[in-house]
Amino acid sequence: MSIERNPGTELDLDWVDCTPANRSAIERRAATIGTRRSVKKEWQAAWLLKAVSCIDLTTLSGDDTRARVRRLCAKARQPVRQDLLDALGVGDAGLTTGAVCVYHEMIETAVEALEGSGIPVAAVSTGFPAGLSPYHLRIKEIEESVKAGAQEIDIVISRRHVLEGNWQALYDETREMRAACGDAHLKTILATGELGSLRNVAKASKVCMMAGADFIKTSTGKEAVNATLPVSLTMIRALRDYGDRTGYKIGYKPAGGVSKAKDALNYLMLVKEELGNDWLSPDLFRFGASSLLGDIERQLEHHVTGRYSAGFRHAMG
Helix, strand or coil: CCCCCCCCCCCCHHHHHCCCCCHHHHHHHHHHCCCCCCCCHHHHHHHHHHHHHCEEEECCCCCCCHHHHHHHHHHHHCCCCHHHHHHCCCCCCCCCCCEEEECHHHHHHHHHHCCCCCCCEEEECCCCCCCCCCHHHHHHHHHHHHHHCCCEEEEECCHHHHHCCCHHHHHHHHHHHHHHHCCCEEEEECCHHHCCCHHHHHHHHHHHHHCCCCEEECCCCCCCCCCCHHHHHHHHHHHHHHHHHHCCCCEEECECCCCCHHHHHHHHHHHHHHHCHHHCCCCCECEEECCHHHHHHHHHHHHHHCCCCCHHHHCCC
8 A cells, every 4th residue: 555655734733732632531432442343263363464464573672682683574574374374374475564673773684684575674763762862863863773774763752842832842853853764754652651641642643743753653662651542542533633634644553562462453443443444554553562473373373273372482582
C-alpha cells in the first residue's frame, strides 16, 4: 500500500486547545475491546499472522551485541517456523516483521543482515529514552542514524513542553527533527505515561502530526506505564481527526507492555473498529515489541498441533 507522506501543517493552537478527551467515556469504550467479539481457530491464526507483519522486532539493551542483532534480523526474515506456515497454508507468503528497531550503534549491523529483505531498520534517537541530551546532539544523532542506513527514526519528545503547555516549542522541536530525518520516516514517541492526562496525550498527538510526524507512538517501553487501550484510543481518535481535516493518514504504534498474543488481537480490533482495514498494515500500524513474537508463535503452534511448547523455545536472546 502506497501512503502519501504527511507534510505537516502550520501550528493551529485553536485546534489544539479545543481537543477533547473524556476519560470516563474513553475508558468505557476501551473496556469493550475484546469483549463484544472474538476470533477463533483459523480466523485467530490469520489475525496473529497479521500482527506478526506489524511488529517492530526490537532490541534496546545495554548489552546488545552484533551477534544478537544478527539473530534478531534472521528472526525478522523468518518470524514464524516454516512448518507452522506450511500447516497454515501460507508457507510461500513471504511473511516478515514490519521492521527491526535498534540503537544507533547497531544500525550498520542490522542493515547488512537485512540486505535484500525489504525490511526497514528503525533506530531510536534523540537521547532515547529520556530525551534530555543537548538539543544539537539530538538533531545530530538523527542525521547520523539516517546516514548509517536507518529508514525510520523513533524520536522522543521533550515531555516538559507538554506538561508546561508549550505547544509551540513541541511543534518547533518536532518539525526540526522531521527535517533532520530527510526521507526516513519519523515516529514520535510521546511517553504517554509521563504526560499527566489523556487530554495532554491528545493535544501532543495533534501537535506532532501538525509538525509532520509519520507515526505517533505511545511509549519508549522504559516508562512505569506504557501502552494501554485508553491511551491508544485517545491517540487513534486524534489521528483520525487529523486525517479528516488534512486528508493524510498517520501511522500508530503502541509500544511497551504488549507481550501477549491476546493483547495484540485487542489492539488490532481497536484499530479496525476505529480506523478501518487500511490501518491493518505495517505501513500504518506497528507494535513496538521484543517478546510478543514468541507468544504469537506459541499460540500458532497450539493452533496447528493442539499442544503448547515451553515458552523458552520461542525466546530470543
